[in-house]
Each structure stands twice: as structure tokens, then as C-alpha cells.
Amino acid sequence: MTGTTTTLTARETLHDYPMRRGCPYQPPAEYAELSKEGALSRVRLYDGRFAWLVTHHPEARELFADDARFSSNHENPAFPILAERERNFPEFTQALFGLDGDPHKERRRMLLPRFTSKQVEKLRPAIQKVTDDLIDEMLAKGGPADLIAALGRAVPATVICQILGISYDEHELFEEHAQGIMMAPTLDQAVEAGRVLLDYLDQVVEAKKDDLSDDILSMLIKERLNTGQLTQTDVSKLMVALLIGGQETTNSMIGLGVLTLLTHPEQLAMLREDPSLLPGAVEELVRYLSIADLTTLRIATEDVEVAGQTIKKGEGVILSTAAANRDPAVFPDADTFDIRRSTKGHLGWGHGPHRCMGENLARAELEIVFGTLLRRVPTLRLAVPVEEIPMKVGMTLEGLLALPVTW
Template sequence: MTDRTCPYDPPAGLLDLQRQAPLVKVQLPTGPAWLVTSYDAARTLLDDPRMSSDMGREGFPTLYRQKMRPVLKGSFMRMDGEEHAFYRTMLAGEFSVKRVAAMRPEIEQACDQLLDDMIRQGPPANLHDSYGIPVSSSSICRLLGVPYEDAEFFTTHLEALFDPHRAGAPERIAKSKAALSAYLDELVTRKQKEPGDDMISRLVADYLVPGKVDRPELLLTSYLLLAAGHETTANMITTGTAALLMHPEQFALVRDDPKLLRGAVEELLRYLSIFQFGITRIATEDIRVGDQTVAAGEGIVVSPLLGNRDESVYDDPHTLDVRRRGRPHLSFGHGPHLCVGHTLARIELQIAFERLLTRLPDLRLAVPEPDIPFRTETLVFGTVDLPVTWGERTERTPA
């Protein structure tokens, strides 16, 4: 189901299922489950309180066989109801529009410094390593309060978590998880003694010290934010750039009209749908959706990938159109579990693309399109590397 004839189109097998019905029974390694293929059914179910995220429930659908364990405190992405709402409230202020807007100058500066380095070294460059990864990791480090001198450590270990194909990957992933967890533990201790203007310092002061959360909760919550936020944003920067370069008329539209940028980011999020394997849930009661009934205890996999390509919602959904307007995409989810960091992700992407297209207006691929490597079998879809080149026309860093 992950085989793609075109890297940017959903697998043909999934499109065949979408043509059958809004909800289709599929067989997962853990047993049968409902695959949600339509936009409207996806929004309906993701907003339904009878849909549980608790992986500890018997029958919860997973894409691979694993022993079900109780959800740990701090693993808010897999919680429901009031317990989930507590963590959302705890984190809401950290991702508010005001807080994220205050990060804009630092993100712009980071992007320009990276582009300065690329221009100084000259083409070609691997945009994934030179721009996508460091833009994302620097933003996460600023959010958490990681000192600048430790950023390279973070980048190295974060990248190891999401690179399962290199030799010795299982051992490297385990070592990187342990290294990041140990670092976060030490960082919390440091912020207790020397607080700063950052998320960890505020959570320590407002939640850990008063006893509202314990240390393992805080560490796990921070780790989940770190891991989830880094890979998705880095992939969107690199894979989004590849999509624009493979559609040069779209690249030119965004480059030449800055007013299109915000909408272009939303269209790239819709078109790419990099979280490709879906959002897993289990029904706690019978749920009627159109002509189908999802019985209590049945697993559900909501596919943003298919919802974002629903022909009943989007005209010509398999076409990248940066001028597209219409209903919001599902790439950040929907309902109570809407991605908590979506505001930051949007700002990061807007700035990253704006600075890239401004500084390197004649950016282009350095290899033929078929030679661009894509990861299609991992949780997050995207380019592995993106070799790019450019001519002499570059813009200077703003004074």
C-alpha cells in the first residue's frame, strides 16, 4: 500500500479503496480495522469524543505487531478527555500566536545564516542537510531553551531517530533516544537552577515545582514535542521545495508574488500529506457514519492523505496549485487532537520558503527528477536528500 507510481500521488491501492466507500474494512497486522478515506468522514470521526487515542485499549489498531502497554503519564498524544485536556492546556501558551510570532526574528535570522553559508560555499548543496534539518532543529532548540552550543548534538541525535535505513540503525536509534532523554533530564535540572525565557523553564516553574506534574511526565512530554516537531517540519521544508522545483510554474508564482506564500504553504501541506500512514483510533461506543456503523471496540485509521485528495472537496486534487482556496486540509489532524504545534510549524514553513525563494530566486534541481530519493515506507513521507544548485543571482541578507 506504500508503492507510489509518482512520488507525490497516493499509492494506487489506497486510491482504489477511496473509490469504494468513505469507510472501508482493511486488514492490519493487529487485525481488521476501518480505513477512513473521505474528507467529511475524517473530520466527523476526529471530532467525535467516542473515538479514543488510548493505545492501551484492547483491539487498538497498529501498523505492526507490538505488545500493548498502558499509556505513560506525559504521553498526551495518546490520552483522551480531561487527562488529554490538561496537557493541552499546559502547552497551549507555548504555541500561542503571540508566543510564536515573537520567535519570527530568530527563525528568520537562522534561515539567513544557513543560506549565507550555502551561498558562500557555492553550489551544489544538499538542501536537506544544509537547510531543512538545521532550520527545524534550531527552532525546536529555541523553543525548549537548548543552548546554541548544544544545537549540533540535538541535530545529530534527532536525525538518527528518523533514519532507519543506514547500517546499524536499531542500535543508533536506541543510543540517540537514550542520549536525548539524558540530555533533557540534565536540561530540566539546569532550568530549575537557572531559568530562562523558554518552554522548559516555564513548565518547570509552573507545573513541576508546584507538583502539577512529576519529572518523568515533563521529560516525556518534552521528548515527544522534540521528536514530533523536528522530523515533520524538516521534511516539509525539503519535500515542499522539491515539489515546487518539480513544478517550476508554481515555484515562479510563489517567488514572484509574496502574497501567495501563506496559501502556498497550506497547499503544500495538503498536497504532500507527509504523515502518510494515518491517525489511529478505537471506537468506545457504536458510531454511525453515513451508511456504515463502526462498532464499539473496532479500530479506525483516518487517512489525511486520502482526505486531502478527496475529489468531492477539492477540484483536481492531485494537482499542486499554490493559488488554491477552499476547505482546510487535514495534515495537522482535526478536533481535540489537532496538532498542538501547528502555529509554530506554519510560521517556520512560511519563513523557510520565503527566505529560500528570496535569497536563491533561480534555485533548481542539481540532478534529474527521477534521481531524487524518496522515503515511501516510513511513517513520515519525504525526500532523503535534495541536491540543488543555483546561478549567480542571489539576494543579500537584509540589513
């Protein structure tokens, strides 16, 4: 769907959802239009069902935190999905992201100690080395180059494999099938991609039993699988969720982040002149790009009044981070990319019980990749016009398929 509208009454115009971005780093134009009309709008999904789109920051933040009345359970038949392939998602979302209440809290408690800022700080030298090695290789080959292939995919994939305890040797297999799960045009293709990836990780889990070390998979085997708290299938599905979450999001942010910096030369010049602005620049990129805009879906478990509207039990809700992060009442001149702005309270990492568990790791990866590129490739520039850069269309995460650059 690309923003088609259907007039229901003189007062309500229904937009098809999702709406396509016209520019890689700008949200769909319809968001601003809908935001002017109110905090909530009804939209129509691909299968003809309706859902509520939340576009104002205060309401989105409130609903993010309300997991008692707004469920993430993808197994509910009425859960709002945006494409047919997502009917296969419960197979993996129920490992972590699609859980509610105590089961979700327990899974997070189990994993969060591996993603604290203290733990991530220990990983910075390894992330730096991976980044430097890949840039060395890119520079040796000469330009132009596809930055996604040269850097965007490999950095987060290498790092998450190290943290999880998976060999990077099979990265092409799991990258291909992870993307198949997220962008397959049909349900059958998504199911097949998921089957292959799950079978592969089941073999990884089996082999790991004889080679335990200090990684997440070893921890899960020792503390959960061997104690009977999780089955081997549970562990394999959890590894699928962590592998996809750990590589696809940062991959998208690297591509779109570099594109945004290269197309905002004044901001780029400030960052080059003062590298201490880098942490703030990363937060502004996360706010500005809101790559997970299509993933923050909920279903109401009871009737709830929100901003003068009644969301009824069983109705789908889409918490638009892209619209909320451009709310001018919270972020003045919100459509301007400004690395010096205060981004306090932005929803790019989510909010509440389902806030991104890997945000510390993603911050470190983005700071290192952007900072190293600016330092080592000071003449980096786009090799093609922005309009020729291929965008991800029909995927779960916003992003680029390729980013041609030269220097």
C-alpha cells in the same frame, strides 16, 4: 508493506497497510481506488490485524472531532500500530499526543499560550536570521548541496530548541535519536533510541532547575514540576514529544515543499512574481503533501455507524489525511497543485481536539524558508532527477532523506 492485496471474498479485497508512495508528493495510488468504493475500507496491518481506513473528507473530519468514541490512547493493546517499533511509542505519546479527554485538554491548555499567532509573530525575526545564516553558509560552500542537511533540519531544530529552552549544541544527538524512534527497523533499536534521548533530556531538565528563564521548560519546572503536578520524568517525556513534533514535521515539509515547488514551475513562477501568494501556497502544500498521513490513528471505544459501516468497539481506525485532502467532492481537481485554490477545511493540520498545536509556528517557518529561498536563490533547481531523490520509507512521517539541489 507496499500495497499487496489479499482477496477475502468476491466483494472485498484487502490491502496491506501502510501503502508506499510511488512519488514523493503523491499519495499511494491505492487511495483513489479505495475512495471510489466508499468512505471506509478495511486494511491489514503488518501484524495481521485489521483496521478501518477512512478516505473521504466528511467522514475523516467527523471522526477527528469525535474523541469521545475514537481514542488516541496508544496504551490500549488493540491500538492500531503500523510497525513493531511503535510498541515503544506509548512511552512518549502518553506525554501529550496519546492522551484523551480532560488530561489531554489540560496539557494543551498548559502549552498553547506559547504557540499562539501573537507569540509566533515575535519569533519571526529570529527564524529569519537562522534561515539567512544557513543560506549564507550554503551559498558560500557552493552547489550542489543537500537542502535537507543545509536547511531542512537546522531551521526547525534551532527554533524549537530556542522555544523549549534546550541548547542546540547537542542537536546531532537528539536528531539522530529522534529519527531512531520514528524509523528504527526493530523494537529494540527504537527502545534504545528513546532511552538515550530521554536520559539526555532528563539531564537537561535537571540542569535547567538552576537556570530558569522565559522558555517552555522553565515554565514547566516552575508551574508544574515544582508544584508537584508533574514528575521530572513527565517533563522529560513531554520535552521529547515537543522536540520531535517541533522539528521532524517541519523538516519533512521543507524538503517535500521545495521539491513540489521545483517540479511545478508554473506555480513557482507565480509565487516568485507575487510573494503575497506565499501564505496560500503554504496551506496548499500542507494539503497537497499531507506528511502526517500515517500518524492519525484511533481506536473505537464503542460500536459506531459510519457511512453505512459498523466500526466495532476495539477496532482500529486510520484517518487518512492524504486521501481526505484529495477528496474531489471537497477540493475540485484535487490532484492538481494550485497555490491559488481555496484550501478551507483541509485536514493537513488535523482537526478537532488533537489539531496540530504548533501550526502557527510551522506556518511561519515554512513561509520564511520558502520565501527567502525564492528571493535569495532564484536559480535554485534539482541536481538529480526526481526518481533519484531518496524518500523516507518505513518512517512515521512522509518525507525525503536528502534533496540534492544546485543553482
